[in-house]
Amino acid sequence: MIFRKRYARITPRETPEAKKELWVKCERCGRIVYEKKWKEMWKVCHYCGSYSRLTALERIELLTDPGTFQERWSNLISADPLEFVGARSYVDKLKEDMLKTGLKEALVTGEAKIGGFPVALAILDPHFIMGSMGSVVGEKFVRICELCLEKKWPLVSVSGGGGGARMYEGALSLMQMAKTSAAVERLHRNGLFYISVLTDPTMGGVAASFAFLGDIILAEPGALIGFAGPRVIEQTIRQKLPPGFQTSEFLYQRGMIDLIVERKDLKQTITRLLNIIH
Amino acid sequence: MNNTMERKYLPFEKPLEAMEKELAQLQARKQETFADNQAEIVRLQQKLSETTRQIFSSLTPWQKVQLARHPNRPHALDYINAIFEEFIELHGDRVGADDPAIIAGLAKFEGTSLVVIGQQKGRDTKENLTRKFGMAHPEGYRKARRLMALGEQLHLPVITLIDTPGANPDMAAEERGQALAIASNLQHMAGLRTPILVVVIGEGGSGGALGIGLGDRVLMQEYAIYSVISPEGCASILWKNQQAVEDAARALKLTAPELLQLGIIDEVVPEPPGGAHRDPAKAAEVLAKAMRKHLTELKTISLEELVELRYQKYRKMGVFREISTTAET
Structure with a gap:
């Protein structure tokens, strides 16, 4: 986590x-x-x-054609459905991360052009509550998928999420895994194309739902990617993990990832893919 | 379930221990010596049921967590053997392994053929080492997926029984693609063209539970729990204190009635007084009744509509605010 x-x-x-x-x-x-x-x-x-780690805004700058990004659904804001009371409240945590990042939620969605091709874009910012999946993240992801269905656009997602689960939203957070995966299933059934980019870190529920459901999975070098966090694994097996465990390279060797792409080449690689499949 | 299994008592069940033992002795004496102690038995039974009612009517969320993990609680195979007329367990993910933490196979339920999949915990240390405490590896999820596909192919409904602390967090699981295995199950279940009925019978441990838990109906036994993280994990992360498990269990809203209210499950299946482990046969009977009702309903829905309704069910999950300060549509 x-x-x-x-x-x-x-x-x-x-x-x-x-x-x-x-x-x-x-x-x-x-x-x-x-x-x-x-x-x-x-x-x-x-x-x-x-x-x-890049912020969502830096990521947009990196990937999209200048001036083409139009944000959608930035007006969706987390509620506090559990009225979570813990060591600190959910509302306080939200306020703090809003101030820290200038974002309203962890997922930034919108339409843009990459290398001239129109795409729907979903970028998870790991600086906002560790890029965890609350209800807003799930809802925005589903809406961007529905936009893809309407416009027949490909979807490009960039994942950076530390644990996946947003504890403050309890099982509602867990259900976002089901909700986003069901949306990807719709893209598949309708013959649409989905490129998922994994960045540091892509873990837990984010990894175990939409991030690993891309038709093509790209990853940045050296990113931490997996299901259970390294500390949890170390506690379970009572030993240190070998160096390089759960990195992009580790997963590439085991056939879980299509390509490891350097950050500077990411836009070009996505453009080349879109050029073939459009 | 095994009758000779040693009965274990949780701290809040302690007041029942002496009474249950005395009752067992009275009943044994009656059987062995034809002692005329019927009046005494009835009196004790009444006292016992009153005490049970008192304890179980005011359980805290943390106590329910303990019940969901009770060492005597019926497991998936106990229900499968009690409820289905026939069950043939099938093995292997067709990639490279079989996972004993997930059992899967074909069964008959009141004349209806179906696919049944369940997470299986062990009863003792030895069995738990084999069953991995019900914590599945990727091969378990792949076996489940394979049998769901068979269900679709043969037009058989799929029943899944959830009881796991979570997906297995070891090195082997990561090496073989745990995240991918769960993700592809979610996608597969979302589009599966056959009814899926999910029952949480014990611990619904996060993504590991959900990996076989996306369905048309999600039922939950009265003292089962379902959570995004264990109370222990939540306490150590948010409270930085393992002692805060009671607070964490309360904050997470992980009990069946709370999840019903949040719209995450569809029905709470009652358990016998004192919990499923006090009367496994009765618990199975009540569960079978709920299964029958939902399977009958699901069978009347066309497959197109079923998949659409399933999508809408999950599409709606989540609570958020939509503010109208921007000019966006």
């Missing part, structure tokens, strides 16, 4: 007057990267090649 932060958190769009964010430290290799270079490389360290 919760993973070690592998990279320094880089807050996007710092206030311009505070010019101190000129340098970024890669948490993997510890080296200092000039911020301009960091952004040019889409948050991939040019010394050690390790990937830092």
Whole structure:
């Protein structure tokens, strides 16, 4: 459910007057990267090649043709159906992550063009409650699938979700796995095309529903992808996991993923696929 | 279920222990020595049923979690043997393995042929090691999927019995694609052209439960639970404290009546006084009645409509707000 932060958190769009964010430290290799270079490389360290997580907005910038993205259903907001009372309330957690990310929910949906091809786009931002699946995530995903059915567009999803489950919504959260999978089934039955991109991390209920249901599954290098979290597995087997366990490369070797694609090539690869299947 | 199985008592069941033991002794004495103790037996039975009623009418969510995991609680095979006239267990995922945590096969229920799939926990340590505590590997989900496809092909309804702490969280499961196995089952069940009846008979442990749990009707026994995460897991993540399980169990709304209210299940199937483990035969009888009712209803729906209704059922799940400040449609 919760993973070690592998990279320094880089807050996007710092206030311009505070010019101190000129340098970024890669948490993997510890080296200092000039911020301009960091952004040019889409948050991939040019010394050690390790990937830092993108926000949904950065991901849109990376993948879509400039100015073509139109967000849909940004007016869907989480309710608190369980009136969850815990160590802290759901409402407080939502407010905090809204402020932190500037998003209203973990999934950003909309229409856009990629390499000139119109697509429906669903991007899960791992910075919003770990990209977990609440009712809004499920609903927006289903609506974007229904848009695909209406327009006969392909669907492109990008998953980054730490645990899948949003505990604050209890079993309603669990049912979003069923709801989104049922929507993908409709795409299949109607002959529509679905490309799923897995990024760090894609785990739990997100992995065990729409993320692994792509007709074609792409993954960024080195992403953590799997069902049970590494800590849960380590507690179960009472030993350390070998290095590289549950990474993109690990899954590729076992036939679970079509291609591992570097971030800088992602748009081009998707465009090439769309060019063949359109 | 095995009658010689040692009866275990949860802390809140303790007041029943002495009475149940005394009652058993009185009944044994009556049988062996023809003792005239009928009046005494009746008096004790009344006292016992009154105490049981008292305890079970005010159970906390955490107590229900414990009941759902009760070591004496009937498991999938107990119900299968009690309810179906015939059952042939079938094995293997046709890829490379068979998973004893999921049993699957063909059965007859009151003359109707069907496919039955269930998560099976063990009764003792040895059996649990074989059954993996009812925690399935990808091959279990693939076996289930294979038999659902057979159900579709032969026009047989599918009944699934859910009782698992969750999908198996070990290395082998990850290596063989646990997430993919569950995801493809969900997609497959969403489009399956035959009725699917799901019954949660014990623990409905998150994605591992849902992996055989998407259906036209979802029933749940009175003291079964169904949750996105175990109360223990939730307590340690959100409370950072394992002791907070009672709070977590309450907050998660994982009991049958609460899930009925949230629209996640369709019916609560009552259990005998004191829980299914006090009277497994009666529990099976009540469950069979509920199965009969729903299967009969589902059989009258055309397959096209069935799949559409199933989609709409899950399409509606979720609670959110739609604010109207944007200019979007």
